[in-house]
Amino acid sequence: MEPGIPVPLLPERTFSFTMEDYEQRLVHLSREVVERVAAEQGADLTAGLRFDHTTPPSDQSVRTWHNTVSLISHTLRDGTPGRLLHAEMARLAAASLLEMYPQQRPARRSPEGTALSVHVRAAVEYVNDHARMPITTSSLARHLDVSLRALQEAFQRDLQTTPNAYIRQVRLDRVRQELLSSEPTAVTVREVAAGWGFAHLGRFAQQYVAEVGETPMATLERSARDSAAD
Template sequence: MNDQQTTRIQTETQSTDLEVAREFLAEAYAGQRWSADQTRQTFSFRYTAVGDQAMTLRTIRFDGHLDGVMTPSEDFVVQWTNKGRGTITTDSATIEMEHGRPQLWPQQGAAFSYDDYDQRIVQINRTALETVAGERGIDAGNLQLDHTVRPDDRALQVWRSSVQLISHTVMDRHASPLLQAEMGRLGALALLELYPVASAALPDELLLPKNSHIRLAVEYVHEHAHLPITTNDLAQVSNLSLRALQHAFRRLFQLSPNAYIRRVRLDRVRDALLAGDPATTSIGEVAKQWGFAHAGRFSAAYAEQHGEYPRDTLRRA
């Protein structure tokens, strides 16, 4: 990791001047048409940011009303409020903030409105997230996360425990650059568990309203292919019966759910082999990493799907 990524960031400012606070935030977040008004509370403002170029933790306390428009961002921003009221509005939906519940900021930009709020923010650099995603076999090109997904309880637990550890470590002024970098990596991993990657490779038909349930299952497969997945998991995620799930996969992909999972994992194996070093990469180890323990059956399935044997793919790496 280069020196720029490990340079420590630490900023703190506060004010009782409404216009000073508005201008500071509008400049810090490259906002448009930001306006601020006083509410019944006595106005006060406090902002902190700590971290490095890969990830920063930020807090905003704004005792007043603030609204405006956030322009599209390359970074990934997860934010939640601990008090006050907040809404985020895109072209397609309005999201009401729930206290303590993280919400991924829409990368295409959005309008917002907040009142008397206390906000926590985790901002992760795109390059940092793409690096971790690539290591997990996720195609990192033009990586997009689906902000419309409501994270489940397991993902929320992973996120909250990770943020607690990250916050404790990053706030320590004596933490080494290496430890800061590891916290950035942990933040990226937790974010990939919290929100699924919006895959551009999914068929257009999945975008139709009638297929919204099966799309949840497909996105779950692409996001969690590195973990044990069962058809029961997919049925639960998509809120479908096992029979309806099987029928939908057959209709859309001419495959069973288990065969679809295997196809995705074989794609991940191919990506790993193409990114590997022929002199040091073990095909067997890569196959085991993606759940293929029997070398003969793996090699035959790989050849059937990709038109060549794994060793041929690795030679072209």
């Protein structure tokens, strides 16, 4: 640990400290809020929160954290904040923490060792990094500066699927990750699905069952059971 540089500590782990002339300040954040913000950023939370302590945070992210904590402190001290403002302050703190110590990136949908063409590899990376965006096969082709037909043929040749099907698979993965990290009392399946671009709940549920092998509600309820077991 270095003075002035925050370190994330998870409650289920045990830590011991040897300190000399050291003032320790603790900021307690809700795991639920941190997990939700991380999931919105596309983090893979199937194994829970996993901060990378091996890479030191950037100077800018540390300054942002201290400025954020100062802003929150002044805001909360100035009066009794409403529920909405308090929730926004919690999300702001979680986002600032994740800026310093991001979670692992979601697993790519392309199989390990698969030889991909340049355009398909670029498309895979773009879809995984921008899954929340309104991506279509046409917009993906424009982004890569290739023809629609060439992109479709490349996906069929390299991944035996279509660009639209691949985009849907990635988004279904992200929905599953978010459901597994959410509390059933805090979110609904409809809200999570809509956040990943699924507007029609019935069609989404059918696609989810076909891809994951269980209903989205079953995934959300399993998350609650796992949390209770912990």
